[in-house]
Amino acid sequence: MKKILxxxxxxxxxxxxxxxxxxLQxxxxxxxxxxxxxxxxxxxxxxxxDFEGDQSYTEKPGHNFVLNYSFSKVHIKDYDGLVIAGGRAPEYLxxxxxxxxxxxxxxxxxxxVAAVCHGIQILTAADVVRGRKLTAYPAVAPEVTMAGGEFQDIPADKAFVDGNLVTSPAWPGHPEWIAAFLKVMGATITL
Incomplete structure (x- = not known):
C-alpha cells in the first residue's frame, strides 16, 4: 500500500x-x-x-481534526506522495x-506533491518552485513570482499540473485537484 504524508x-x-x-484513504x-x-x-x-462576495475570503471556526500519526515518527523516505493543506497553518509551518x-x-x-491555496507558501519557502508553473490562492501569487515560479491565474475550481506538482487555488478545486494528484500518483480508477 502506498503511503502519503x-x-x-x-x-x-x-x-x-x-x-x-x-x-485518499x-x-x-x-x-x-x-x-x-x-x-x-x-x-x-x-x-x-468561504467565498461570500467580500474582497477576501471569510473565516469561521471549523472542527478539531485528530492527527493520525506523530510528526516525530515520520521517516520521509517511506512516503510515495505529499499533500500540503492550505489555510493559515502554512504561515508558521x-x-x-x-x-x-x-x-x-x-x-x-x-x-x-499536491498543494492547495496557501499551502504553496511552504513550497516557496522551500525554494522548490523556481522554474515551475503552479497556481495558489491569488494573494500568494507575489510569493510564487518572487520565488521564481510562473503563477497560473486559473479559476478556484480548477487545478494545474506541472510534472510531479499538482496545485489548486482553493478547496472548490478539490474534484480536479485530487483527480490530477491520483493520476500523478499512478492510480487508475475504473467505473
Missing part, C-alpha cells in the same frame, strides 16, 4: 485537510496526517474559509526546518 496544522482550512485525507492509500510538535491522537483546530527538509525531499526524488 499530509502536512497540516492549527487553523488549516477545514476542507483542505479533511477532504484530501478522507478521499477512500481509494486505498495509507495517509499520515501530521503537524510539527504534535503526536498521534492530538488535534489541530481548523478554520472554514514554513518556519519549521524539518518541514522544509521534508518538502525538498519530495522534489529531489521527483515524488508526487
Amino acid at each position: 499530509l502536512l497540516t496544522g492549527d487553523f488549516t482550512e477545514d476542507y483542505e485537510t479533511m477532504v484530501p485525507f478522507q478521499m 477512500m481509494v486505498g492509500y495509507e495517509v499520515h496526517a501530521v503537524c510539527p510538535d504534535k503526536k498521534k491522537g492530538e488535534t489541530i483546530k481548523t478554520a472554514i474559509h 514554513r518556519l519549521n526546518k524539518k518541514v522544509i527538509e521534508m518538502v525538498k525531499h519530495f522534489f529531489t526524488e521527483d515524488k508526487p
